[in-house]
Structures are given as C-alpha cells and as structure tokens.
Amino acid sequence: MKYKRSERLVYMTQHLITNPNKLIPLTTYVDKFSQAKSSISEDIRIIKDVFNAEGLGILQTTAGANGGAMFIPKISVERAEMIISEFKEDLESSERLLPGGYLYMSDIMGNPKMMNDIGDLIATMYGGLEIDSVVTIATKGISLANAVARKLNVPVAVIRKDNKVTEGSTVSINYVSGSTRKIETMVLSKRTLKEGSRVLVVDDFLRAGGSITGVTNLMEEFNATVVGVSVLVEAKEVANRRFNDYTSLLKVSEIDEFNESFVVEEGNCLDYITGK
C-alpha cells in the first residue's frame, strides 16, 4: 500500500490510539507502507507533537533495531479538571438521593462517553505503575473497570458476592460490611487472576470501606499486591474508615434525606495528578 504522509498519519493515529500501552514496532509501519524507516520516524514525531500540544496522551518512542512507538493515555491537568467538573455537574444535577442515603449512579456507570473520559483520568493517575490487572466488585464497578483496563491494556477481574457455578474453582473470604455491619462473602474465580499479580482496585462508591478491605484481604489469598485503589465517589463524613490510601474523583457530604439535598466537592485525584 503506497500512501502519502497525510494518509499514513490517519492510519497510524487510529492504530496507535486503539492499541494503548502496547509497543508497536516501527517495522510494522515500514512494512505496511513500504517506506523508509526515516519517513515513518518523522510521521511518529508529528503524531507525538500533536498529542503533546493537545494533551491527548504521550507517544513514547524507543530507538534502535527493535524501536517502536507506544501510546500512553495521559491527559493534561486541564483536561482532568474538565472531566471532574462535568462529572460533578452531572452528579449534582438530578434527583439522585435514594432511601438510606444512597445515590443513584447507574446512569453515570452506563454512560460510555463519561466512563471513557474517567477511564482516561484514572489511567493517567496509575499508568506509571506496573499493573497486571484491574480488579472490581460486581455489579456496579464493572463498567468503570472496563474503561480503565482498556486504557491500561490489562485484563479485568470481577469479584462477585454470589458464588456462581459457572466460573470454576474459586477463593472466597468473609468480610464485615462497614455500612450494614453484616457478614458478607466475596468470591473470585482462581483462573481470573494470576498468583502474584499487581492490581489496581476500582469501585463506584466508598463508604466505610468494608468492601475495599475485603478486596485487599482477598488479594492476599492470591499473593497479589494492591498498587492502588480508586473510587468515583466517596462519602466524606464516614468516621472509622478501614481504608485510607485511595483516590476519589468526588466527595459527597451533608446528605439530608428529609430535604433531599447533598453537597458535592472534588476528591483528591487532581492533587494526585498535579503532584506527580
């Protein structure tokens, strides 16, 4: 296929961004376009500069015979601020308060554009760490885990609270739910997570942290290392939280069921991005 530079750039841009965190050897493009390596290198440089200037991510290039390019989704601080402010506006906007002080968030978890943006944001926070798998708890966390895992190019492992026969042999633990104080069970199929993996844990909502503590205990059974915990929303006023080391996009407080009101503010994830 003999393409001009402009045409090569279209192909290479889509190819790189649809294969994040994967090293594409320059030879892939040299062969595909029957072009000299120097021309392809120049193409890559153009893409890299635009991604930089627009805050779309980093195009990491490696030189030498095995040289190549890898697209790393890393958004700018400005873009991160925009994503959080959109999310905040959405969370504040409609009547989300449910009995028991819960927030209705299924529309947010089911919004692919918002999940995609938030996936970019969380991948930016944790993309520098070595991560083998994104772990979450069924059902609500799955959409978020998918969005993050796609950007990091790693698999998702879904922990369930019911033991279904259809996943083969499992490891389970009991834990105390921080909110209800009930003893519950958490189950992960043995085949879903490799022993000794480095995992990023994501979930939709953090209250007392009983579930996340449960996840970290379950991870020990897999000899896994939890390299980070990130949640979309945390309830701000929870005392005695069992888990302190995490990032959140938003914080909710002053939940008043009677007046159907609550206050939303930014979580700590921007500190995490700017502090890097």
Add this chain to the structure above:
Amino acid sequence: MKYKRSERLVYMTQHLITNPNKLIPLTTYVDKFSQAKSSISEDIRIIKDVFNAEGLGILQTTAGANGGAMFIPKISVERAEMIISEFKEDLESSERLLPGGYLYMSDIMGNPKMMNDIGDLIATMYGGLEIDSVVTIATKGISLANAVARKLNVPVAVIRKDNKVTEGSTVSINYVSGSTRKIETMVLSKRTLKEGSRVLVVDDFLRAGGSITGVTNLMEEFNATVVGVSVLVEAKEVANRRFNDYTSLLKVSEIDEFNESFVVEEGNCLDYITGK
C-alpha cells in the same frame, strides 16, 4: 492554533474515532484551526478514504451550513472474519469445560482488546438500526454491553437478578430459567431505561433462551422495542429454544464432560454482515 494539514489530520482522526456515532460539525474544526471550510472538507475526505481503504469504518459526511462528519464503526467482512476466528481459537484453546456443561469465559469477558473488537463487530451488525440503549443481564454481559454501547454511542441498562436498594424504584418480572426450570426474578431500575426505547439486547451465552425471553417480557413493561438480540456463544444442540431471532458469534456443540471436549463452529453473524 495554526496547524499544517498533517497535524490537523492527527487531531481530527483521534477526535472522530473517539466520538463514534456523533455528528461533529465542520465548524468545530474550522474554528479550532482557523482554516477555511474547504481545507477542512479536504482533510475529512482524506480521512474518509483511508478509513474506507483500510476497512476501519465509515466517515459519513453531510453537506450544507450544518454539515459535518460522523464516524460510524463498520468493519469489513475480512476484519469480521478475523475477529471471529481469533475468538474461536481462544474459546477452543484452553480447558474451559466446567461441571454442568458450562464454559469458563470470564477471561474473554475481561479481555479489553477482545471486547473492543467484538464491540466493533456487533456495532457493525446493528449500527444501521435506530438504537437508544444496549440492554444486558448482570454480571457476565456487562463488559460486552459496554463495548457495544461505546461504539454505538448509547447508554447501557443492566438488568439484575437481585433487587438492590441502591437503584431506586424498579420493575421486576418472574421467568422460568430454561436450563434449571427454576422460577427466577429479573429487575430493572425504572430510571435506567426510558419508556418506549428501542433496545439491542446482548449477552455472553445462550442456552435454552429463558433469560432472553425474560428480558423481552421485561422490555414490554417499559414499552420498549427489542430491535435485536446478539450473543457471543450459543449452545447449538438445545431443543425447544424459546427465542429464535438472534445473532451469535460462535456455536458450541457436542459438549462431553467425561472426555472434556466440545466442538466450536461459527455462528450466524457473518451471514448477517455479508447479507446486508
């Protein structure tokens, strides 16, 4: 921002493919790049031609004052064949047979690259229809629903088999599981799906079709129209299936638990793509 054509093409390519099924007015790019509309139109034409030649999707353009471009993920038959053959190889490869004739598929559902490819494939089959929402059943179908919904640019509605308090008021139905003959319950939050929606139903596995029949009954409660049903894998030898109008990527048959063997063949989705 004053960019050269090559630089504009990088930006516009990434912008179009990360906003599928959304009309981007040409003025967006005219304003961003301070360029004449004729130059931007020429940029769009270059992107369109490369997408066409490479089978990456369709760039639909509309002329006039409100003219713009919309990226429609529509893969070529060759690419569809490749995705199905990769999926088939993966499903055949490892020891997937579980007690009861179930297949272990969590690794496939948790593989973001494979879900992305299959999302492209299913979006290609149903992208021509007017669809308001992708509907699935927790837990296994969620990753697939996310992948398809992202390509179609519509929300996901997740039906649950347990009634959690955290989703507000719900509609539920009872249905008979085709495999176990037990009566089970299916629940969908009222706020998750608009009355009168046109929905595409996706799921990981189709056996007797009791769940899918349940979904279609539940959709009636929402006055929704089921415009299609698509599953990753169907069990071929099930008699008395309650549901006939669906597409599947793969068919599994001759499941032999004693010898731990089964046969995988292509489903009907390629006919669906080529027949269009």
